[in-house]
Amino acid sequence: IEEISAKTYGLLEFLLFREDIMADYGAKLENYEWIQTKTDVNIFVQFPPNTTKRDLDIRIRPRHLKVGLRGQQPIIDGDLPHKILVDESQWHILDGLLEFNLEKAIETRGDAPDSWWASAIVGDEEIDVTLIEGEKYLDKSLLEKIKKQRQEERAAKKAEEAAQLEAEQDDLPSLEDD
Numbered sequence: 001i002e003e004i005s006a007k008t009y010g011l012l013e014f015l016l017f018r019e020d021i022m023a024d025y026g027a028k029l030e031n032y033e034w035i036q037t038k039t040d041v042n043i044f045v046q047f048p049p050n051t052t053k054r055d056l057d058i059r060i061r062p063r064h065l066k067v068g069l070r071g072q073q074p075i076i077d078g079d080l081p082h083k084i085l086v087d088e089s090q091w092h093i094l095d096g097l098l099e100f101n102l103e104k105a106i107e108t109r110g111d112a113p114d115s116w117w118a119s120a121i122v123g124d125e126e127i128d129v130t131l132i133e134g135e136k137y138l139d140k141s142l143l144e145k146i147k148k149q150r151q152e153e154r155a156a157k158k159a160e161e162a163a164q165l166e167a168e169q170d171d172l173p174s175l176e177d178d
Helices: 002-025 129-134 140-171
Strands: 033-036 040-046 056-061 064-069 076-079 084-094 097-104
Touching (some): 040 064, 056 084, 056 097
Antiparallel strands (some): 033 040
16 A cells, blocks of 8 residues: 555655646647656547446557557557667556556667657647757756747747637637528
8 A cells, every 4th residue: 555655645745846847758639648757648538437457449550559448439540750679668557647657669769860750740830859968068057948949939929829810719600690
């Protein structure tokens, strides 16, 4: 029981602080969140709290991941950008939060050119991996300015998309006009 409690505490602590980590080392997407180190990629998928491993349909291949509830459309069904070591990768579910720990293949670990992944699934939103590597060489204050600029750019893009959607809805004829 102590081990489970420690794991639960560690998971909760991680969940509270991962928002900052996601900005540079992963992303928070509509269906899942992910972060990475030089050696592994962690993917998180939220299911209802009572979900058990028997409810899940999971397939992990060296370059593909499929995740969902049995009998339903998968939440994730896509190619990984780089190869993983399937036998070294693992997953677990706790209170509906499914966590994958995918071990990066040797050729994409450490200081290899592809050690940082731009996305967890091919075709999904990409992060700027140059910012990760830049931490080694750049002044922290400069990195903070770059990070802030990226956040402002993302916020402006979201605002622009919302305004465009609102304008499109305003252009639609209403049923009352008939």
